Amino acid sequence: MRTVLALAAILLSLLATAPALAEDETGLTDRLRDTLEAVRERYDLPGATAAIVLPDGTLATAATGLADVEAGRAMTPGTPMLAASIGKTFLAATVLSLESDGLISQDDLLADHLGDRPWFADLPNARSITIGHLLHHRSGLPDHPHLAEFQDAAAARIASGQRVFTPEELLGFVIGREALFDAGTGWAYSDTGYILLGLVIEAVTGQRYYDVVAERFLSPLALDDTLPSDRPDLPGLAVGYTIPDNPFGLPVRTAHADGRLVWDPGVEWTGGGFASTSADLARWGHALFGGEAMAVPYLDRLLDGGPVAPDAPGILYGAGVAIYAETPLGPVYGHGGWIPGYVSSLRHYADPGVTVAFQINSDAGVVDDSSNHVGELEAALARLAMAVQQ
Secondary structure, three states: OOOHHHHHHHHHHHHHHOOOOOOOOOOHHHHHHHHHHHHHHHHOOOEEEEEEEOOOOOEEEEEEEEEEOOOOEEOOOOOOEEOHHHHHHHHHHHHHHHHHOOOOOOOOEOHHHHOOOOOHHHOOOOOOOEHHHHHOOOOOOOOHHHOHHHHHHHHHHHHHOOOOOOHHHHHOOOOOOOOOOOOOOOOOOOHHHHHHHHHHHHHHHOOOHHHHHHHHHHOOOOOOOOEEOOOOOOOOOOOOEOOOOOOOOOOOEOEOOOOOEOOOHHHOHHHOOEEEOHHHHHHHHHHHHOOOOOOOOOHHHHOOOEEOOOOOOOEEEOOOOEEEOOOOOOOEEEEEEEEOOEEEEEEEEOOOOEEEEEEEOEOOOOOOOOOOHHHHHHHHHHHHHHHHHO
């Protein structure tokens, strides 16, 4: 997985160097499709989708390539893909919403909510972690997806067809380990911390996490093409393609002939946890970062970020959001997503009020760090969106 810092470096450099877009009279949708197609052809990608939401709410969408190469199924703007860690924006928004309702506070100790669980005492930094630490990746917890023990165990389960890991089983990969740093004193991306937040949400609401998100965001915002990625048979999902020597031992085509995934994406749970379309992701980002996702004020809490590295003071992480405070286009908010076979990106350009999202049904070049096509596409779509505003 590319880090927040690495993605920022790619984006900033390419915004400055990407060639100017040719002017045409075909409109935003055609230009969006042309941009997608150019990148797809250059990097031999199976397919991709993208969407742009303009300040007035106008939505443009486009698709290119194939959702299923072997079957010849065309990619369409309505084809869903796994959104991976962009799902963290839904979880963070849920925490802020519950905080507005007085059900939780970022200052709460994690122990106040999960301290009675039998495994809790052996969690790194167990007694000092707060909800805010988890939300901002400042807990000091390791990141279980990048532990060799997890990757080996996941590969074994995929190969044997065993059931998906439970949240508690995921936590088991970090139980008893040393903390990376004292809670609140550093920054390290941790899906494990977001698994804990999922358990907290269910504890304080008494509801299934996905039901809470649907009730508070998906239904009110009519995000009808966003659904839990909690099973292998997700309707209409584009087939994802990966590299031969991937960490989880998956086949290059990560789905059966009928489109059902050969693995269970439910393992991600609240570390991501949704399938969506680029259009829904762009609409969600436009509402979230535009301050319209909730009835009460929340942007100050959402964008209250800290630096991810001492040598990059302009790159911050807020409540489930990467913040690029100083770019040639002004402040940029968003999140990226990687999961085997899929890459997604969500960016909101605050000064013009434009939101851009795209998805690709291949992680080749990303999982092996062999290509900059994600950063190139982010830059090209940003330049296109800005050109429309001029």
